[in-house]
Amino acid sequence: MDSDPLLPVPISYIAGSYFLFSIDAVTYLRREHHICGVLSGTLPQIPQQNVFLGLPLKLMPEEARLLVEKGVACIVDEVKAQKEGMRALREADRQKYLRELESQGAHAMRLQTSRKEQQREEALRKVEAKKAAAAAAAAKKTTANVGSGEEQPASAHPDDAADEQNNQNQTSRRASTTSNSTTSVIAAPYGTTMGITPATSHPPLPYAPSAAQRLPAPAVPASYPLFARLHADGYYLSPGLRFGCQYLAYPGDPLRFHSHFLVVAADWDEELDLMAVVAGGRLGTGVKKGFLIGGAEQVDDADSVRTFSVEWAGM
Amino acid sequence: MHPGVQHPKSPDASSVPASLKTETSPKNASPARRSRPPRPNHRHIHRFPFPVDVHPLPPLIPHNPLSIVSVLLSYLTYLIAPPQQHVYSAYFDSATSSVHVTDPKAIRALWEMGFFGKGSLSRSEPSWVEREKKRRGLLGGTTSEEVTRQRRTERRELKMDRARMEKLIIQERLKAEAAARQGADSTVEQPSQSPSADVSTEKFSLRKAKEARLLDVQRAVQQDGEVNFPDTSEKQTLNGSGKTVRFSPVVQAKEFTSDSAILQLPEVIAEEDKAGPEERPTVENEEHLHLSNEEAFFLVYGLGALTILDDTRRNIIPTSALLPLLCHHSKFPPRDSSSELNPDDTFLISYVVYHHFRSLGWVVRSGVKFGVDYLLYNRGPVFSHAEFAIVVIPSYVDQYWKETEERRTHCATRVSRSWWWLHCVNRVQAQVKKSLVVCYVEVPPPVSYDLDVPIETDIGRLLSQYQVREMVVRRWVPNRTRD
Numbered sequence: 001m002d003s004d005p006l007l008p009v010p011i012s013y014i015a016g017s018y019f020l021f022s023i024d025a026v027t028y029l030r031r032e033h034h035i036c037g038v039l040s041g042t043l044p045q046i047p048q049q050n051v052f053l054g055l056p057l058k059l060m061p062e063e064a065r066l067l068v069e070k071g072v073a074c075i076v077d078e079v080k081a082q083k084e085g086m087r088a089l090r091e092a093d094r095q096k097y098l099r100e101l102e103s104q105g106a107h108a109m110r111l112q113t114s115r116k117e118q119q120r121e122e123a124l125r126k127v128e129a130k131k132a133a134a135a136a137a138a139a140k141k142t143t144a145n146v147g148s149g150e151e152q153p154a155s156a157h158p159d160d161a162a163d164e165q166n167n168q169n170q171t172s173r174r175a176s177t178t179s180n181s182t183t184s185v186i187a188a189p190y191g192t193t194m195g196i197t198p199a200t201s202h203p204p205l206p207y208a209p210s211a212a213q214r215l216p217a218p219a220v221p222a223s224y225p226l227f228a229r230l231h232a233d234g235y236y237l238s239p240g241l242r243f244g245c246q247y248l249a250y251p252g253d254p255l256r257f258h259s260h261f262l263v264v265a266a267d268w269d270e271e272l273d274l275m276a277v278v279a280g281g282r283l284g285t286g287v288k289k290g291f292l293i294g295g296a297e298q299v300d301d302a303d304s305v306r307t308f309s310v311e312w313a314g315m
Numbered sequence: 316m317h318p319g320v321q322h323p324k325s326p327d328a329s330s331v332p333a334s335l336k337t338e339t340s341p342k343n344a345s346p347a348r349r350s351r352p353p354r355p356n357h358r359h360i361h362r363f364p365f366p367v368d369v370h371p372l373p374p375l376i377p378h379n380p381l382s383i384v385s386v387l388l389s390y391l392t393y394l395i396a397p398p399q400q401h402v403y404s405a406y407f408d409s410a411t412s413s414v415h416v417t418d419p420k421a422i423r424a425l426w427e428m429g430f431f432g433k434g435s436l437s438r439s440e441p442s443w444v445e446r447e448k449k450r451r452g453l454l455g456g457t458t459s460e461e462v463t464r465q466r467r468t469e470r471r472e473l474k475m476d477r478a479r480m481e482k483l484i485i486q487e488r489l490k491a492e493a494a495a496r497q498g499a500d501s502t503v504e505q506p507s508q509s510p511s512a513d514v515s516t517e518k519f520s521l522r523k524a525k526e527a528r529l530l531d532v533q534r535a536v537q538q539d540g541e542v543n544f545p546d547t548s549e550k551q552t553l554n555g556s557g558k559t560v561r562f563s564p565v566v567q568a569k570e571f572t573s574d575s576a577i578l579q580l581p582e583v584i585a586e587e588d589k590a591g592p593e594e595r596p597t598v599e600n601e602e603h604l605h606l607s608n609e610e611a612f613f614l615v616y617g618l619g620a621l622t623i624l625d626d627t628r629r630n631i632i633p634t635s636a637l638l639p640l641l642c643h644h645s646k647f648p649p650r651d652s653s654s655e656l657n658p659d660d661t662f663l664i665s666y667v668v669y670h671h672f673r674s675l676g677w678v679v680r681s682g683v684k685f686g687v688d689y690l691l692y693n694r695g696p697v698f699s700h701a702e703f704a705i706v707v708i709p710s711y712v713d714q715y716w717k718e719t720e721e722r723r724t725h726c727a728t729r730v731s732r733s734w735w736w737l738h739c740v741n742r743v744q745a746q747v748k749k750s751l752v753v754c755y756v757e758v759p760p761p762v763s764y765d766l767d768v769p770i771e772t773d774i775g776r777l778l779s780q781y782q783v784r785e786m787v788v789r790r791w792v793p794n795r796t797r798d
Contacts, residue, residue, distance in 0.1 A: 050793075050794075240735075241734065241735065241738055242738070243738070243739075243742065244735050244736070244737075244738035244739025244740070244741070244742050244743075245735050245739065246735055264735060273736075275683065275686050275687070275688070276686065276736050276739070278683060278684070278686045279685070279686020279687075279736075279739050279740050279743050280686075280739050282684075282685065282686060282743050283686075283739050283742055283743045283746070286743070286746050
């Protein structure tokens, strides 16, 4: 349903972090390349928001590096790109872009008003139906009472019926006035458009960055070979600080699966604190995951990565 | 959260052996309750906090001259004939860098007074002999390891029960859905009447599994009582002698599913009883108490209640030689004895923390099982769970450590810990409801070169140069901590 972005996807490098701003790129990378990242954008009014975050998507350096090595993405120095792009922007392009924004805003407004109109008509129809049903029931009741010929405190019923008729008239009148007003609203408002805030800046600026704006592949921590290996094995990896590890390895999309492993990387000859292995194994077993420790046997050889998982037997 | 984490010797754990929970019918429960051995009086057993003999003077009452006389008398008695402090002996095994106590009396004393050491064949308290006797049917009662094992089998069965029930619910739902699909055009209200609806809405928990199990057992017992009423007496005798309950299909199934050794025991007992109880073999205690190096040095240096023999088991290692020896064995493989003492030696730093908390009155035990250095118990592991988990980190604040590049990198490697490690340890402590305390030990500069006497001879002065700072670390979640 959504269109695939043009490759390579530009990854914005801003203040030491890697971001994706295009929703197409985010969904495409998640779907095709198993890169999930972390959504990090808040609503403008609620900067302390920490759940249900939105765009931009923040990537780990490992994820960015992996995408660059696959040739799917390139790293863009976003500050430089913005400055140069804005300087190179011609007046005609600027005008065209503004017009385009305006037409998008008008389109959005039109959509919204038509939806509102629809909802209102539906609500009115419901009210009318209810009133009609009530009136019919009341009329039936009064005729039945008259037919039985009993001595009733008859003063009440005709009054009620009259009241109801009055009400009905009033509502119909009100409905007609409102419908009039809405038509006038629809007729009037095409001058006001909604403000559009685009998430990406590449309609006015060029999509593909120039060679000068590109950055080399990101620097990665020593755990990168393990990351690449697990990713190649089909795991989805996400940062694992809340479980006290470097990565969480999911067997499929994190929205569908619980993670299977708490991943901690180590150099092949690194001295490990045995206590850390005990704690990691205990934590992993406690949350029904495996504590996985691994690293490359030879430096700079991604094929020599070996992994070991630790589990407590007695829990 | 984790029942297996609970210390087995805590009073509430030992009061209800796990096997009794499943027995519900009154005729089952009463003989079992009678056969339960009395709980040991921990208050009495562990009344002394340290293996040190204390001789208090009688109370002095000013307006009673006789009390002064008695005070003087006992004081003089102690002065003329000072009472002998009982000193236990242990040996240091240089091959394994560990200290062992083999004398059963010393083992009991060191465990009961201050909770020192760990049984080499047990998880904590040296209880191997009791377990072995129990296993051979010579003794009643339960040890902590058996309670744990029983709990584990029970938990495993409950989990299997739960899985079975969940599968059942899923099957029923599938069936209902299939039926609904078939009769979708004919009847609309069928799904609301299907029995799976109320089953699936209630969440199946362990407690419910337990209750269901109880009901099952009760029903089975009732049915059995109705069917073959005449041999109830036989059954009662069976129950009374603590043998396996053969009549209930549920319990039998339980025996088949669990592969632990305890449940097969009664038959062994029965065979031994038939063979004749008079020729029971005596069990020789093959267990010894393993003291950690910090505990051993505290007993020797801090309390004077222990002497440590060397590998030949003849010569006593003097205290001044013991400290460098243990320091050299703080790494594996041990350094040779000629190398000089580092002030940031792992043993010295951890001993400083051990001594610090012991002198504040805590019972300090190893925290390996929770991935920390020490656990602090208020009175002892038999009374309550540990309250605090201690992580020891050296701290180099002195100017000496910042002088050269080499020293700076050394300090950085000693101090550095990863965020993952901290989060991991903190989360483990949160799981077992302990407070994580990070203990920073300020390491003094090496001072032996400007002293005439070698530092080993004045241990008090050496230790007084260290400072301990404690810091409690807790995970703080703003969303959950809001009022």
